[in-house]
Amino acid sequence: MAQISLTFPDGNAKQFEAGVTPAEVAAGISNSLAKKAISATVNGKHHDLQWPIEEDAAIAIHTMKDEAQALELVRHDAAHIMARAVQEIWPDVKVTIGPVIENGWYYDFDREEPFTPEDLGQIEARMKEIINRRDPVTTEVWDRERAIRYYEANNEPYKVELVNAIPDDGQPIRMYWHGHWQDLCRGPHLQHTGQVPADAFKLMKVAGAYWRGDSNRPMLQRIYGVGFLNRDGLKRYLTMLEEAEKRDHRRLGREMALFHLQEEAPGQVFWHPNGWTIYTTLQDYMRRQQARWGYVEVNTPQVVDRKLWEASGHWDKYQENMFIVEVDEEHAREKTINALKPMNCPCHVQIFNVGLKSYRDLPLRMAEFGSCNRYEPSGALHGLMRVRGFTQDDAHIFCTEDQIEAECKSFIDMLSEVYAHLGFDDFKIKFSTRPEKRIGSDESWDYVEGALETAIRATGADFEIDPGEGAFYGPKLDFKLTDAIGREWQLGTFQVDPNLPERLGASYIGEDGAKHRPTMLHRAVLGSFERFLGIMIEHHEGKLPFWLAPRQVVVASIVSDADDFVHEVVDKLKAAGVRAEADTRNEKINYKVREHSVGKVPVILAIGMKEVEERNVSLRRLGEKQTRVVALDEVVTDLAAEATPPDLR
RNA sequence: GCCGGCAUAGCUCAGCUGGUAGAGCACGUGAUUUGUAAUCACGGGGUCGGGGGUUCGAAUCCCUCUGCCGGCACCA
Numbered sequence: 001m002a003q004i005s006l007t008f009p010d011g012n013a014k015q016f017e018a019g020v021t022p023a024e025v026a027a028g029i030s031n032s033l034a035k036k037a038i039s040a041t042v043n044g045k046h047h048d049l050q051w052p053i054e055e056d057a058a059i060a061i062h063t064m065k066d067e068a069q070a071l072e073l074v075r076h077d078a079a080h081i082m083a084r085a086v087q088e089i090w091p092d093v094k095v096t097i098g099p100v101i102e103n104g105w106y107y108d109f110d111r112e113e114p115f116t117p118e119d120l121g122q123i124e125a126r127m128k129e130i131i132n133r134r135d136p137v138t139t140e141v142w143d144r145e146r147a148i149r150y151y152e153a154n155n156e157p158y159k160v161e162l163v164n165a166i167p168d169d170g171q172p173i174r175m176y177w178h179g180h181w182q183d184l185c186r187g188p189h190l191q192h193t194g195q196v197p198a199d200a201f202k203l204m205k206v207a208g209a210y211w212r213g214d215s216n217r218p219m220l221q222r223i224y225g226v227g228f229l230n231r232d233g234l235k236r237y238l239t240m241l242e243e244a245e246k247r248d249h250r251r252l253g254r255e256m257a258l259f260h261l262q263e264e265a266p267g268q269v270f271w272h273p274n275g276w277t278i279y280t281t282l283q284d285y286m287r288r289q290q291a292r293w294g295y296v297e298v299n300t301p302q303v304v305d306r307k308l309w310e311a312s313g314h315w316d317k318y319q320e321n322m323f324i325v326e327v328d329e330e331h332a333r334e335k336t337i338n339a340l341k342p343m344n345c346p347c348h349v350q351i352f353n354v355g356l357k358s359y360r361d362l363p364l365r366m367a368e369f370g371s372c373n374r375y376e377p378s379g380a381l382h383g384l385m386r387v388r389g390f391t392q393d394d395a396h397i398f399c400t401e402d403q404i405e406a407e408c409k410s411f412i413d414m415l416s417e418v419y420a421h422l423g424f425d426d427f428k429i430k431f432s433t434r435p436e437k438r439i440g441s442d443e444s445w446d447y448v449e450g451a452l453e454t455a456i457r458a459t460g461a462d463f464e465i466d467p468g469e470g471a472f473y474g475p476k477l478d479f480k481l482t483d484a485i486g487r488e489w490q491l492g493t494f495q496v497d498p499n500l501p502e503r504l505g506a507s508y509i510g511e512d513g514a515k516h517r518p519t520m521l522h523r524a525v526l527g528s529f530e531r532f533l534g535i536m537i538e539h540h541e542g543k544l545p546f547w548l549a550p551r552q553v554v555v556a557s558i559v560s561d562a563d564d565f566v567h568e569v570v571d572k573l574k575a576a577g578v579r580a581e582a583d584t585r586n587e588k589i590n591y592k593v594r595e596h597s598v599g600k601v602p603v604i605l606a607i608g609m610k611e612v613e614e615r616n617v618s619l620r621r622l623g624e625k626q627t628r629v630v631a632l633d634e635v636v637t638d639l640a641a642e643a644t645p646p647d648l649r
Numbered sequence: 650g651c652c653g654g655c656a657u658a659g660c661u662c663a664g665c666u667g668g669u670a671g672a673g674c675a676c677g678u679g680a681u682u683u684g685u686a687a688u689c690a691c692g693g694g695g696u697c698g699g700g701g702g703u704u705c706g707a708a709u710c711c712c713u714c715u716g717c718c719g720g721c722a723c724c725a
Binding site: 106117204207209215220254266313314374377380382473557589591596606610627 | 659688718
C-alpha cells in the first residue's frame, strides 16, 4: 500500500495508507473526535467522513463547532430526512430535488393530493423519529445504467431524468443511504441521522414550484424547512421573522395612513395625504438633484398609438405586459389601438427628434417622472414592491459613444450622493453582459460592452460581472443596496442602448456636418417611487428620517388651559417649514403619546401649564423615554434645521 | 399565469358537525382636565368579497368569478 502524508491545521503531518478515510483519521486521533466528527475539508474541498483520500493532502476534521460546514450538512441531511419521512408516510410520492438554501432547505415532491399544514406536523414528527434512529449515512458509487434501472424499477421518473442529465464525463454517480432510504446526491453528509439537531428545525410552508424551474413542465409541491445547530438558532430566526413582519410596508402603510390598495385597481396605489407627503417630498428632492446634475425635465403622453410601439419594438417584445386601449368607433372616426406607456424611452426619442440636433447639444440628459403602466402577471403583485402603475425617476441621456464614460461616472456620483442622503451607505454594482436573446451585431456588443467596462473601471468603483444578464438591446449596470435587515434590493440602473435611436431614427449633426446616430443611455436612481418608498418604509421600520416624515411634530396639550399656547407653537413651527399639528383632544397625555408613537411621529412636544408659564416645550423623540424641556424659540430653530432636506443644508 | 391557502364591522379576529352574527381596538356622544405608550360609561356600525346552486333554511355545503397572502414562473 502506498503511503500518503496528511497535514493537519496545526501544521503537523502524519503518514497514512492511501485510501484512508477522514473517519479513520479522526478515530486515530481520539475516540471523542471520532464521535463528534461530521465531515472534513481535504485540500480545500468539503467531503464526508467516508471519502477515501488517495494522495498527500491538507486535512481539517470538522465538528459541530465549525458552523459553516455544520449548517450546510445539517440542512442537507435534514432535506434527505424530510424526503424519507414523506416517502415513509406516503410511499407513492415521487421525489425530485432538495437543495440547501439560505437558513434551511426545500425538497420538491410530486403527489396528487396537496400537502396540508397538518401533514407538515406529521412529517416533522416522523423526521424526529428518523433522527432518533441514528441511521448511519453511507455512500456508494453506481454506474449510470444501474442508477437508471433502479429508479425505473422504483417508479421515480424525475430521478431517471436527473441521472440522464448528469454529464457523462466520468464523474461518479453517488448514492447516499440514510438507513434503508437512498437518494441520488453529490454529498457530503453527516455520519448518521442522529447528528441533525432534532429541536432546531421547523417545516415552514408548502408552495408550488415548477419541475426544473420551467413553467411548461409539471408543477410540484415544494416543502420549505429551516434548520439550525441548536434551539436558540431556530428561536432567533423565528424572532427575526416576526421583526420583519412588523416592518412590512403594507402593514405600516395602513398604520401610518400612507396609502391603500383595492380590488378595483389591482397593483395601483391610492396615496393618502401622509403617504403623498413623503412621495412629493422625495420627488421634489430628486427634481433638485436632477437639475443640479444637468438634466432637463420633460413630460410625455400616457396613451400612445400602437404605431409608435411597433416602431420601438415593444409591440413585438413586450405586448403581453402592456395595457391595450381600444377606442371604439362611436367615439372616434376610426377604431384605433393605443397602449398605456410601459416605459418612457420611445416618447423621449420623439422629443429628441423634434428639430435638428447638433453635436453641441450632446450629451442631452432628458428626465421625466414618468408614470408607466405595465400589466404585471397577477401572481407577481406585491404591495408597493411590484405594481402595475408606477412612476419612475427615469432619464435618457443622448450622447456620443465617447461620452459614455463621463456620463457613467457622473451618474455614479449622483447615485452615491442620493443613496447616502436617503440612509443607504453602501451598494453593490453588477455589470450585466450580453444575453443569449439579443439584437445587434457581435461587433456592436463588443464595442458597447467595452465602452461600459472602461467607463465603470474609470470610476474606480467595485463591481461584479453578471454574464448574460444584460438587456436584449445592450449591457447594463445594476445598483443593489442592502437594507437594515440584510435584504438586497435592486434599485438604480444604467443601460447602454445603441438600438432604439436606430429604430426611431434619432440623429444629430456632427462636427463633420454629417448625420450621426446618438447612443442612448437609460438610467434611473430610485427605480420607481412606489417600490422605493416600500423599501424605505421597511428599511426604517416606518421611522423615516425627519425631513421625509409625513407628520414631523405633534404638539399635544396636557390640560386644555394650554391649548392657546399649543396653537402658537404649531403656528411658529409651520411658519418655519415644519409639518406640525396640534392635538388638543380631551385625552390623557399617555393616550396621546401612545397614539402618535404608534403613528411613528418623530417628535412629540407636550405642553402643560409649566411650559405655558415659561414658554417652553417638553420634547420627546420617537422610541426614547427621555423628555427634554426646551425653550420655544430654540425648538423651532432646531426642528426647522432638521426638516431641511439634506441637499439644502 | 401556475400550485396551495384565505376573504365575517375601519383594524385584528371568534362564530362546533347548516337554524338569518359577536369581541377587543377604532368611531360617535357624555363625564373626566389629566405630566409622557391605552380614563370611564353609553351608543352607532356588517347584503358575512361578487354571482349561481343544494336545502324548509347557507357566513357555514357545492360551483364559479374577483381580490389578497405564501411560493413558482415572470420582471427587456
